[in-house]
Amino acid sequence: MADGIVLVGLPGSGKSVIGRLLAERLGRPFVDTDELVQRRTGRSPAAIIDEDGEPAFRAAERLAIGTIEPGAVVATGGGTLNEPLNRWDLWRHGAAVWLDAPAELLVSRLANDGARRPLLEPDPLAGLRRLAAERAPFYRAADRVVDADRPPTVIADELAGLAEPRERRLFDAQVERHHPLGPTHARVVLGVELELPSDDRSSLIVDARLTRLQPRLVASLGAARCIAIAAGERAKRMRTLERVLEWLAASRAQRDEAIVGLGGGTVNDLAGLAAALYARGVPYVAVPTTWLAQADAALGGKVGVDLVGAKNAVGAFWPATAVFADVATVRTQSLRRRRDGLAEAVKAALIGDSELWRLLEERGRAALRRDEAARYAITERAARLKLAIVASDPFEQGERRQLNLGHTIGHALEVESRYQLPHGAAVALGLRAVAGIASERGAEPQLAERLDALLVDLGFDLRHAFDPAAAREALLGDKKRLRGRQRWLLPMGIGQVVEVDDVTDAELNGALERIGT
Numbered sequence: 001m002a003d004g005i006v007l008v009g010l011p012g013s014g015k016s017v018i019g020r021l022l023a024e025r026l027g028r029p030f031v032d033t034d035e036l037v038q039r040r041t042g043r044s045p046a047a048i049i050d051e052d053g054e055p056a057f058r059a060a061e062r063l064a065i066g067t068i069e070p071g072a073v074v075a076t077g078g079g080t081l082n083e084p085l086n087r088w089d090l091w092r093h094g095a096a097v098w099l100d101a102p103a104e105l106l107v108s109r110l111a112n113d114g115a116r117r118p119l120l121e122p123d124p125l126a127g128l129r130r131l132a133a134e135r136a137p138f139y140r141a142a143d144r145v146v147d148a149d150r151p152p153t154v155i156a157d158e159l160a161g162l163a164e165p166r167e168r169r170l171f172d173a174q175v176e177r178h179h180p181l182g183p184t185h186a187r188v189v190l191g192v193e194l195e196l197p198s199d200d201r202s203s204l205i206v207d208a209r210l211t212r213l214q215p216r217l218v219a220s221l222g223a224a225r226c227i228a229i230a231a232g233e234r235a236k237r238m239r240t241l242e243r244v245l246e247w248l249a250a251s252r253a254q255r256d257e258a259i260v261g262l263g264g265g266t267v268n269d270l271a272g273l274a275a276a277l278y279a280r281g282v283p284y285v286a287v288p289t290t291w292l293a294q295a296d297a298a299l300g301g302k303v304g305v306d307l308v309g310a311k312n313a314v315g316a317f318w319p320a321t322a323v324f325a326d327v328a329t330v331r332t333q334s335l336r337r338r339r340d341g342l343a344e345a346v347k348a349a350l351i352g353d354s355e356l357w358r359l360l361e362e363r364g365r366a367a368l369r370r371d372e373a374a375r376y377a378i379t380e381r382a383a384r385l386k387l388a389i390v391a392s393d394p395f396e397q398g399e400r401r402q403l404n405l406g407h408t409i410g411h412a413l414e415v416e417s418r419y420q421l422p423h424g425a426a427v428a429l430g431l432r433a434v435a436g437i438a439s440e441r442g443a444e445p446q447l448a449e450r451l452d453a454l455l456v457d458l459g460f461d462l463r464h465a466f467d468p469a470a471a472r473e474a475l476l477g478d479k480k481r482l483r484g485r486q487r488w489l490l491p492m493g494i495g496q497v498v499e500v501d502d503v504t505d506a507e508l509n510g511a512l513e514r515i516g517t
């Protein structure tokens with residue numbers, strides 16, 4: 001039973017007052033996460049942050065959350081929800097309730113309580129609005145939204161009858177897409193055991209394997225028509241695309257009817273391209289079912305198919321109007337295929353999330369197997385990094401190119417193997433190769449060694465048998481070439497990726513040797 005209640009909301013929304021009243025009515029304990037940390041450590045959150053830094057406080061907070069009694073009413077402290085592992089634990093504790101109130105009301109309430117709030121200085125209204133925008137994806141994921149501009153007793157009475165939630169949304173963001181023809185915004189939902197919206201006018205393009213492994217998931221989408229396609233790189237081709245487009249036309253799919261892609265990265269890339277092309281563009285909904293697609297492939301709006309000699313060479317920018325990523329669907333993936341997803345997560349950590357790197361080192365191996373909390377947290381961290389980069393550079397004019405880290409050689413290896421080598425395994429090798437070049441160019445000491453150690457720990461092969469001449473030939477088909485010069489992304493440190501176009505033949509040979517057998 002998960003019959004606890006977790007109150008979330010901005011400062012001044014009444015979490016503590018309402019939480020205490022509610023606990024009293026239900027005869028349950030009341031826990032304020034900041035007070036809990038203080039009781040356990042003997043120090044206030046501010047003192048821990050001042051003396052040992054925020055990561056130390058967050059670690060103490062994570063431990064404290066793990067000790068909350070079942071059934072308790074919980075009020076969450078400031079940045080608690082920013083950490084996906086906390087949300088995972090709290091949302092499993094029971095129903096999450098967002099006490100929502102306009103920033104103007106909260107400012108007037110806070111002005112009267114006299115407490116110091118450094119996060120909201122010097123302009124409390126602007127500070128609250130900034131916090132509201134930052135935390136919106138976590139608040140929107142709550143099971144219930146309550147208007148907090150009412151007397152606490154009324155709200156406590158209302159919440160006393162709250163039922164246990166049926167699904168666990170953990171992240172629910174409205175992200176900007178800036179597409180001139182496609183959607184201006186997209187909803188991105190991450191969680192576990194999600195209730196997917198059913199749409200009886202949609203066209204479902206599904207990975208054939210899922211029709212066998214997860215028939216209830218397929219049925220829950222309630223599509224008007226459904227086509228099953230074989231997944232995998234060899235199916236991500238023009239001939240499959242043509243078959244799907246002919247099927248859409250033959251079944252009279254309309255321009256205002258969405259296409260839903262249910263499957264891994266290959267099915268989502270292909271279904272998304274079908275959506276971009278059919279009737280000159282129809283709404284696309286992505287339901288990624290592999291770890292790789294949830295952490296990366298289904299999120300950025302790049303869709304496409306492969307040509308024999310050039311990976312992803314035919315495609316479009318066609319963002320989904322909604323993405324629903326449920327980590328529970330990954331349970332039926334084999335361990336080897338799950339590992340592919342971790343390669344993109346390692347890439348994301350290198351690009352800009354040292355916490356994700358630490359999580360991968362500490363719990364990546366366990367996440368591959370049974371540690372679903374870590375699997376979720378890794379997915380969300382990688383996804384948030386990608387969403388932020390894509391929002392600032394939707395059409396890959398600059399910053400977004402960083403997301404191709406490890407992909408230049410990775411794609412060449414995929415082409416060289418005639419698409420036998422899985423994408424994730426190829427990206428892991430590609431990351432090693434560029435880390436080698438970066439290391440010779442003065443990257444952070446030990447970065448290449450740390451990457452190797454992490455990849456070994458996660459079970460990746462550090463070397464692979466391939467024909468270097470064929471791989472070099474495949475590099476000529478890379479989309480990132482500009483005016484005949486290959487552009488390279490090099491990891492110089494965690495959170496420090498640079499783009500260069502002067503990698504020499506000798507450096508490239510060295511990089512290929514590093515990953516060859």
Ligand SMILES: NC(=O)c1ccc[n+]([C@@H]2O[C@H](COP(=O)([O-])OP(=O)(O)OC[C@H]3O[C@@H](n4cnc5c(N)ncnc54)[C@H](O)[C@@H]3O)[C@@H](O)[C@H]2O)c1
Nearest residue numbers: 209231232264265266267289290292297302329332333423
């Ligand atoms: N568009 C982008 O921005 C982007 C980014 C990264 C990768 N990609 C692409 O993603 C592709 C790789 O994605 P992938 O690894 O998901 O490949 P995939 O779609 O081939 O799936 C891998 C395997 O998992 C199976 N599968 C799918 N869901 C399953 C489930 N829930 N349980 C059991 N088996 C399941 C599939 O049938 C397949 O055999 C590559 O083509 C890559 O280029 C695209």
